[in-house]
Amino acid sequence: MKLIRQKTVWLPTWQGWTLLFLIAAGLLVTAFLNVHRFLAVTQRVEADVLIVEAWMPKTVTQEAVKEFTQGQYTLLVVMEMTSNGDPRPKQDSALRTPMAKYFVSHDVPTTRIIECFAPATNDRRSLTMADAVRKTLNQRGIAARGFNVFAP
Numbered sequence: 001m002k003l004i005r006q007k008t009v010w011l012p013t014w015q016g017w018t019l020l021f022l023i024a025a026g027l028l029v030t031a032f033l034n035v036h037r038f039l040a041v042t043q044r045v046e047a048d049v050l051i052v053e054a055w056m057p058k059t060v061t062q063e064a065v066k067e068f069t070q071g072q073y074t075l076l077v078v079m080e081m082t083s084n085g086d087p088r089p090k091q092d093s094a095l096r097t098p099m100a101k102y103f104v105s106h107d108v109p110t111t112r113i114i115e116c117f118a119p120a121t122n123d124r125r126s127l128t129m130a131d132a133v134r135k136t137l138n139q140r141g142i143a144a145r146g147f148n149v150f151a152p
Contacts, residue, residue, distance in 0.1 A: 047146035048073055051133060054080035054099040060152040061099065065106045067150055075142070076103060076113045079129050081120045114140070 012020060050073045052064045068076050078100045095101055100113050118132035137144060 044071075044148055045146045047071075047144070047148040049075045049077060049137075049144040049147045051077045051079055051147055051149045052099065053129075053151060054078050054097045056099070056150075056152055060150075061102055064150045065103060065108070067148075068103070068108060069106075071148070073148075074112065075144070076108060077116050077133055077136070078103070078113060079116050079118065079133060081125070081129065082117050083120050 050064075050068050050071065052061075052068075056064065078097050080097050080099070095104065095110060095113060095115060097115055100115050103113055104110055114136060116129075116133050116136040118129045121128050133147075
């Protein structure tokens with residue numbers, strides 16, 4: 001009974017290994033140089049609500065102000081994740097997030113800003129935030145024509 005047999009295995013020479021390495025390196029460099037164009041696609045829709053995440057850096061925030069003021073938006077939703085949901089008492093309508101205050105300081109009326117708070121989570125963040133926005137707008141009786149999400 002034979003359990004093992006001898007077999008010839010073909011392996012690349014040093015020139016073959018070099019060629020394989022150069023091809024793999026070329027593919028990685030090409031992917032690295034073109035990944036931003038693929039991932040950063042902007043396709044605006046006809047929307048009356050702009051959703052902005054509250055954690056964005058100041059340079060991106062300035063672009064969000066420009067997007068809101070130049071677009072045809074009627075509402076700005078500032079989205080933030082918190083450990084305990086909405087931190088405001090029910091009667092308090094004052095803006096809490098620094099992002100919302102930033103928009104007010106750039107001449108966006110407080111009547112056009114809605115703060116939305118979602119419970120903090122480590123997974124399904126986008127779903128959690130989208131659900132919180134939906135619930136917040138439904139509670140206020142707002143039917144949006146469309147949404148654009150401003151993200152860095």
